[in-house]
Amino acid sequence: MDPFASLAEAYEAWYGTPLGAYVIAEEERALKGLLPPGESLLEVGAGTGYWLRRLPYPQKVGVEPSEAMLAVGRRRAPEATWVRAWGEALPFPGESFDVVLLFTTLEFVEDVERVLLEARRVLRPGGALVVGVLEALSPWAALYRRLGEKGVLPWAQARFLAREDLKALLGPPEAEGEAVFLAPEAHPPYEEADLAGRRAGNRPALYLGRWR
Numbered sequence: 001m002d003p004f005a006s007l008a009e010a011y012e013a014w015y016g017t018p019l020g021a022y023v024i025a026e027e028e029r030a031l032k033g034l035l036p037p038g039e040s041l042l043e044v045g046a047g048t049g050y051w052l053r054r055l056p057y058p059q060k061v062g063v064e065p066s067e068a069m070l071a072v073g074r075r076r077a078p079e080a081t082w083v084r085a086w087g088e089a090l091p092f093p094g095e096s097f098d099v100v101l102l103f104t105t106l107e108f109v110e111d112v113e114r115v116l117l118e119a120r121r122v123l124r125p126g127g128a129l130v131v132g133v134l135e136a137l138s139p140w141a142a143l144y145r146r147l148g149e150k151g152v153l154p155w156a157q158a159r160f161l162a163r164e165d166l167k168a169l170l171g172p173p174e175a176e177g178e179a180v181f182l183a184p185e186a187h188p189p190y191e192e193a194d195l196a197g198r199r200a201g202n203r204p205a206l207y208l209g210r211w212r
């Protein structure tokens, strides 16, 4: 069952709210800070193409299994090549891409290890694997876990990973990024709430790592 089937059209709507706009801008800053230059980018689990629209690579490919997300992605990010496929079996020869991005996708795949192996297989020698996860120990994951327990999609089908899980699977990253230390209940001004969350020692909502 596709947990995104009924969510695709409205998937980006939250980014239009004040908190959503703050969160996504912080995530974009962290992601762009970690992505290396290159010719070709593959995003696995590219969703509605939010990142493919914003990332400045000459060749962009999105892999997406959900027909509903894929339809929205194709419409909103026509500059990318879209392929309906699963991260566990990428339909590309080895050493095809300079950069492979997994952004909050591992939470929803069947087989995390298989997806990571596939991502590495299709990377050119010296290419970069960039992985972003919704940190399992963050206040945001606590909220989403609770919603999932109540059957709310897509969280009912999510599994959360902490940075330690990624490092156990991939080894030490070459570089790391973090964003969104404020809690989901934060009030404006969000910059102050974010700083307070950081000072309080909150795990951020987003952890990013880059591996070669």
Ligand SMILES: C[S@@+](CC[C@H](N)C(=O)[O-])C[C@H]1O[C@@H](n2cnc3c(N)ncnc32)[C@H](O)[C@@H]1O
Residues within 6 Å of the ligand: 004, 044, 045, 046, 047, 048, 049, 050, 051, 063, 064, 065, 066, 069, 085, 086, 087, 088, 102, 103, 104, 105, 108, 109, 110
């Ligand atoms: C939370 S969304 C993230 C979408 C996009 N990366 C973004 O940040 O806007 C997770 C995406 O992973 C996709 N997905 C689920 N299982 C997958 C799999 N086995 N392989 C690749 N993508 C998968 C979902 O269909 C969904 O579009």
